Amino acid sequence: MSNSSSGSLKKNTGIVMESRVVGEGDAFIRILPSEGEVASFKIKGIKKSKTRPIAAVEPGSLVSIDYYYVQGKDTFNVKEIGLIQRFDQAKQGYSGTVLVSYLVELVSSFLTQGGAHPQEYKLLLAALKELDQDGFRPVFLPFFKLKLLYAGGFLSKELQCSICGKALDEMHSCSLEEDQLEIVCGECKTPQKNRIGLVRFVETCLNRRYRDLKDGQISLELLRDADRLSNKALKPLLGKKLKSESLLYEVMGEKFGQIL
Numbered sequence: 001m002s003n004s005s006s007g008s009l010k011k012n013t014g015i016v017m018e019s020r021v022v023g024e025g026d027a028f029i030r031i032l033p034s035e036g037e038v039a040s041f042k043i044k045g046i047k048k049s050k051t052r053p054i055a056a057v058e059p060g061s062l063v064s065i066d067y068y069y070v071q072g073k074d075t076f077n078v079k080e081i082g083l084i085q086r087f088d089q090a091k092q093g094y095s096g097t098v099l100v101s102y103l104v105e106l107v108s109s110f111l112t113q114g115g116a117h118p119q120e121y122k123l124l125l126a127a128l129k130e131l132d133q134d135g136f137r138p139v140f141l142p143f144f145k146l147k148l149l150y151a152g153g154f155l156s157k158e159l160q161c162s163i164c165g166k167a168l169d170e171m172h173s174c175s176l177e178e179d180q181l182e183i184v185c186g187e188c189k190t191p192q193k194n195r196i197g198l199v200r201f202v203e204t205c206l207n208r209r210y211r212d213l214k215d216g217q218i219s220l221e222l223l224r225d226a227d228r229l230s231n232k233a234l235k236p237l238l239g240k241k242l243k244s245e246s247l248l249y250e251v252m253g254e255k256f257g258q259i260l
């Protein structure tokens with residue numbers, strides 16, 4: 001093949017978001033790259049290849065790719081694919097596999113087609129590394145989902161009253177309209193239920209690092225509330241119900257026994 005027909009050779013690194021192997025073992029993958037736009041790729045004969053590990057086309061794997069870029073195409077042919085990290089520890093056991101599938105499906109559905117998503121890439125990569133190195137903690141899911149909402153521009157780090165603009169740390173009580181994540185301070189409206197604890201926790205997640213929170217004493221009730229709240233906020237943004245969601249909560253009930 002001449003260069004003009006195969007396109008210009010480019011390199012990238014990214015996380016496999018979706019994958020299917022068809023026919024003679026050709027794989028089609030969708031990648032969230034460290035740089036540039038989300039894109040789809042075709043890898044010929046992945047099943048038969050000795051140099052291309054099948055784990056490289058597994059959702060959640062971090063891979064490097066050399067591919068032929070052709071302007072106007074929506075799927076690019078891959079010359080070489082290399083597995084950088086499979087996150088074996090994170091994916092260990094049934095619950096680990098389900099959790100990683102859920103994270104990847106969640107982020108994949110969250111991304112708008114096309115555009116560049118460096119923040120979401122960094123967040124997902126950090127989450128996979130964390131699970132791989134230090135395992136799951138109950139704070140993981142609400143923390144991850146709140147950060148994802150922030151990365152997508154749906155949450156601000158400075159939460160305030162939607163009526164008078166008063167900052168959260170000046171409030172003693174507040175109500176929370178969950179669907180719009182709208183906060184109203186106790187002076188503007190007497191809350192039926194004071195949600196200041198939950199709203200403070202949301203703000204803490206947005207402003208702090210995971211390592212500062214993961215070993216903290218946080219009540220499971222608060223974590224459960226924050227998890228439900230983040231699910232509610234994400235739902236209209238995903239466009240479809242996640243296949244792995246019910247599976248995840250089923251598994252968590254048994255294995256982790258804490259979030260639900």
Ligand SMILES: [Zn+2]
Pocket residue numbers: 161162163164165166184185186187188189
């Ligand atoms: Zn107010």
